[in-house]
Amino acid sequence: MIYIQENSNDPIYLQIYRQVKKDIEQGNIVYGERLPGIRTLAQTLDIARNTVSRAYAQLAVEGYIQARHGSGFFVLDTSNKVTEVDYEPQDTNALSMEISELNRPVCPYDFQYGEISYEQFPLKLWRKYTSQILLSPQKGVVNQYPDKQGDLLLRQEIKKYLHRSRGMVCCEEQIIIGCGLHHSLDILCKLLRKENNTIAMEEPGFSGARDVFINNNYNLHSLPASKDGLILSSIHRSSACAAYVTPSHQFPYGTVMPIFQRKELLNWANDNAAYIIEDDYDSELRYDTNPVPALHSLDTNDRTIYIGTFSKSLSPSLRVNYMVLPVRLLTTYCSLFHSYNSPVSWVTQRILAAYMRDENYERHVRKMCITYKKRHDVFIQEATEMFGSKVILHGRGAGLHFVLEFPGGEEQDWLIKQAEKVGVKVYPMIPFWNDRNSCPQNLLFTGYSLLGEQQIRKGIELLQSAWFGALSK
Structure with a gap:
């Protein structure tokens, strides 16, 4: 028996579909049994025939029933059951740790590598070209x-x-x-x-x-x-x-x-x-x-x-x-x-x-070189003044990063933890080694693409206090 709930938020065809599907899965309507005809069920429920037809069509496309020309709708064999196995929830601690890392507060002085500050992107020109392309005669290619x-x-x-x-x-x-x-x-x-x-x-x-x-x-x-x-x-x-x-x-x-x-x-x-x-x-x-x-x-x-x-x-x-x-x-x-x-x-x-x-791209590259050269030079100048011979910089003259070598033998794990205490983030070199045991422990990896010149100065000043100043004791 199908019951229609007039006050339900679900459309009537969906109510019919769900009830017939449930009866088939529970064995109340068995394989080979003929369902009421569309006109008959519509009259019984006092609803439009299209509503019943839509419910039957959904059941048919999912393989619960089959239409036979001139005979009506018949229930198909759905007796095959999904093999049941004992499910053991996987350990989600690692995922939870990754999520917690994402939710950690942003470090004010992050010497990360790869990301570029939003202000560097040529947004105005990009918007202009986007409009031109989407209004051009070739716009049909977009589909x-x-x-x-x-x-x-x-x-x-x-x-x-x-x-x-x-x-x-x-x-x-x-x-x-x-x-x-x-x-x-x-x-x-x-x-x-x-x-x-x-x-x-x-x-x-x-x-x-x-x-x-x-x-x-x-x-x-x-x-x-x-x-x-x-x-x-x-x-x-x-x-x-x-x-x-x-x-x-x-x-x-x-x-x-x-x-x-x-x-x-x-x-x-x-x-x-x-x-x-x-x-x-x-x-x-x-x-x-x-x-x-x-x-x-x-x-x-x-x-x-x-x-x-x-x-x-x-x-x-x-x-x-x-x-x-x-x-x-x-x-x-x-x-x-x-x-x-x-x-x-x-x-x-x-x-x-x-x-x-x-x-415009070559103009943009020249502009970026000027911007990043200033940051590159500030990093070298500040590191030389603050660290002296205690830190050797590798990779000068190009790119967006430096490798920091510590001749005194300070190890990267300690250096990273000390930096975190003063709100500065620096990075290990170990991930770049296939044989991680071969990685010297007195190296760090730092980038400067996200930081302005004043941020670089302040960040290095904080690192000096964390690594070689009073906070290092």
Whole structure:
């Protein structure tokens, strides 16, 4: 029997659907039984036939009943039960800890790396280009799936920009627009896969890249890196199909790969039919000299895969980067990814293309270099005055971070805890090591992209008191 509650917030068809469904699941209406006809049930309940029809249609689409032409609706067999298992709630303490970290008060002096202050984003121009794109004759593309390699106009602008700024010669067909380094490396892991999957990688190096390789079941061959540069000798004894490097600004130490090592790496790739993955993550941000030419610009054998990004120069939340594939890999790429679409919205890509076309991007980069050079210089000046010989700064002249070395042997765990006591946040170096036991304990990692010049001064003053002043006792 179906009961209709006139005062219920649920529509009548939903009440009918739920009651019939419940009767079928509880066995009150059995397999093969014929339900009342639509007209009959509508008359019985004194409701419209469309209401009953809608309830029956929902039951049919979910597999509870079936319409038989000229005969009515019959109950289907729903006797298969979901296998019951004893459920044990998983430990959520780790998740709770992560949530509590998010809810912690914001540290007033956070020397984090990666994020950029809101004021640096060209909001006015971005709004202008957004309006223009959405009112342009091409606006219909906004409802189409984007090309797997990204918007053609953006790829053309990137090609011209790379030629002007990095000395690179490529064509737009080689450029793949992505939504970040992880996405690009994930594509490469599939392109480069062999029976013996090994990637040579700097140690220490960017942990995000390392995670992608590991998640794709690649073995890692470590290339030792230090404040003095990268040691390449062991790569000649490896079976690596590629080497992931940051030659223009080694992450995290900040060294620049000299020309003789660049040539050595290119020769290794050519001799072993391997590839070099050049992550040029912050090449625009060089303060004392012109940007270093890309390793890709020296490659005459089509063995370098170049990856660039807009995260450091424009905004990480845009999630736009790009990759330049060797011509020899394009056929394989098109075969493996022919059904894919670009993960970056067409609107964002087209706005960025217009922004670059009008040379606003290069103006913005120059402006950012001026801003960050001031912060870079203030950091060095203040650290030199406050710390003296007690702290050595590595990675000067470029980027958005420093590595701090403590010759006196102070360990990073103690340094971090002391900094927290005075409202300053600094970061460990351990995450950048694959073999964490090899990480020297007297190193810290600090960025300065979120802090203004006065904040940097005050933050370092507080660190001096926490590490070497009265508060350190």
